Amino acid sequence: MKLWGGRFTKPTNQLVEEYTASITFDKQMWRQDIVGSLAHVAMLGKCGILPMEEVRQIIAGLKKVKEKIERGQVQFLVEHEDVHMNIEKLLIEEIGPVGGKLHTGRSRNDQVALDMHLYLREKLMEIIQLATYLQEALLEQANRHLDTVMPGYTHLQRAQPVLFGYHLMAYVSMLQRDIERMRDCWKRVNILPLGAGALAGTTFPIDRTFVAELLQFDGIYLNSMDAVSDRDFIVEFLADASLLMAHLSRLCEELVMWSSQEFSFVELDDAFCTGSSIMPQKKNPDVAELVRGKTGRVYGNLIGLLTVLKGLPLAYNKDMQEDKEGMFDTVATLHGALALLTPMIQTMQVKADRMRQAVTQDFSNATDLADYLVRQGMPFRQAHEVVGRTVLYCIEHQKYLLDLSLDEFRQFSEAIGEDVYEALAVETVVNARNVLGGTARSQVEAQIAAYRSLLAETHAWVEKNSQKVMIESLIDVGSPV
Numbered sequence: 018m019k020l021w022g023g024r025f026t027k028p029t030n031q032l033v034e035e036y037t038a039s040i041t042f043d044k045q046m047w048r049q050d051i052v053g054s055l056a057h058v059a060m061l062g063k064c065g066i067l068p069m070e071e072v073r074q075i076i077a078g079l080k081k082v083k084e085k086i087e088r089g090q091v092q093f094l095v096e097h098e099d100v101h102m103n104i105e106k107l108l109i110e111e112i113g114p115v116g117g118k119l120h121t122g123r124s125r126n127d128q129v130a131l132d133m134h135l136y137l138r139e140k141l142m143e144i145i146q147l148a149t150y151l152q153e154a155l156l157e158q159a160n161r162h163l164d165t166v167m168p169g170y171t172h173l174q175r176a177q178p179v180l181f182g183y184h185l186m187a188y189v190s191m192l193q194r195d196i197e198r199m200r201d202c203w204k205r206v207n208i209l210p211l212g213a214g215a216l217a218g219t220t221f222p223i224d225r226t227f228v229a230e231l232l233q234f235d236g237i238y239l240n241s242m243d244a245v246s247d248r249d250f251i252v253e254f255l256a257d258a259s260l261l262m263a264h265l266s267r268l269c270e271e272l273v274m275w276s277s278q279e280f281s282f283v284e285l286d287d288a289f290c291t292g293s294s295i296m297p298q299k300k301n302p303d304v305a306e307l308v309r310g311k312t313g314r315v316y317g318n319l320i321g322l323l324t325v326l327k328g329l330p331l332a333y334n335k336d337m338q339e340d341k342e343g344m345f346d347t348v349a350t351l352h353g354a355l356a357l358l359t360p361m362i363q364t365m366q367v368k369a370d371r372m373r374q375a376v377t378q379d380f381s382n383a384t385d386l387a388d389y390l391v392r393q394g395m396p397f398r399q400a401h402e403v404v405g406r407t408v409l410y411c412i413e414h415q416k417y418l419l420d421l422s423l424d425e426f427r428q429f430s431e432a433i434g435e436d437v438y439e440a441l442a443v444e445t446v447v448n449a450r451n452v453l454g455g456t457a458r459s460q461v462e463a464q465i466a467a468y469r470s471l472l473a474e475t476h477a478w479v480e481k482n483s484q485k486v487m488i489e490s491l492i493d494v495g496s497p498v
Contacts, residue, residue, distance in 0.1 A: 039098065039338050040098060040103055042342050042345060043132075043341055045136075046133070046136050047100050049131075049133075049139075050101055050128070050132050051079050051082065051104060051492070054075075054104070055493075056232050057123055058079075060227050060231070061223075064221075064223060066223070071115050074115050078116055085107070091107060105120065122221040123219070124213075124216075126245040126333040127244060127245050130210035131209070133340070133341070133344070134234075137251065137254060137344065137348075138485065140352075141203055142482065142483060142486045144348070145196055147351075148192050149196065149475055150359045151355055151358055151362065154358075154362040155185045155189045155192075158363075158365065159186050162182045163180060163458055165373075166179070166181070167181045169381070175375070177384055178447050178456075179447065180456050181372060183456040183460075186464045189464075192261075192264065193468065195257065195264060199257055202250065202253045202257055203482070204235070205249065206250045207236070208250075210238050210247070212244075213245050216242050217242070233484070241332075246329070251322060252326070254344070255322060255343065258318075258319075259315050259319050262312040269305035270309055272365075288360075290303065290304070291303040308358065322344075380408050380411070380418060381446075383418065385440060385446045385449065386404045386407065387400040387404045390433070
């Protein structure tokens, strides 16, 4: 008999049970469900809605259910539909009919919303921490390569020389925005929906503020219809996750290119590469490629949920059951990508000599020749044309700019003097960009210092809020008041 079956005259069709059940995936929220129930029943006791003796029985029963699940003694059943009904059924089996009183003053609609808020705020904290670890790995590599020069690219064509540390700091900057977005998402996640009932609140004199304090939520949904129908917080997380994966994918694309024989700028540690089943010489950057590939599934999860929500009337609809699998999948995908990329970056070997060779065999210092001419009083557009003709001459004669004699230079402009060779030297070109955000060594050092300060601030935020997501510490919130 279903817990809601009193109004029905026939058992549920087996195909319907299998099609509508969510227990196969929402069972991973069993801890959150028990924590929410403990807080709810403690509130029922405080408000005098249930006698304290029954509150104690329910609390003891929930803790026994928790212990059985942890010991692997529980089999979640499809016929009980979801994690909420499975746990309630287990509770009733444990302590008898009094277990049925647990659901007083709440609905599965606000119960599932609570579970997802509890789950996602915990996972947000984990993802933020993992992102800071990757930032730290990139910062360490950047600091080690303050004198390693590489080609900077636009359109995948060599453009201007930059420090390798400077290039890595761009990814540190991206991750900082990702962390800030996740922290901002936390504000919408850490709000209590429980107490909204099915959609209109409850007739019982509950105390939602008490529950929010027990579960350490920073706020409470003020409108019950919004509380049970809101999935914005998941959409926001999926959108933030999509941007984070886009950044990881771009980094991985560069790792794939840089580790190729054509570039040979870095070598990834053997522990993070795989081989070929037929070609013995191969060392494939499979992890980087797979992170790049898995980005698509995260995008798909975002679009999938947006599509589910786009035409739903208020309040709860069964369509919203489709909110969970994409969320779970995105959490797992992000967790795996961040956890793997950090040691990949830490152990990555940088081929500084190969990078330097690349910047001495191209025309990436051409802009600096134009700037040199501008400083001699030539309008930039004229200087651009002069340097273009100089580069064409070099190509035709299989030379680079620093290979030209002074006479060869001067056939294009009499303004060029002996000091041009110093102006076009790699170190000069890099350090000449000594402006805020530039690639000069001093600027990169300043960027590293700034982001280390931001990292420290993030760590402080994590420490301040980490207690709120410690499910095991919250498991005792149901102690009788």
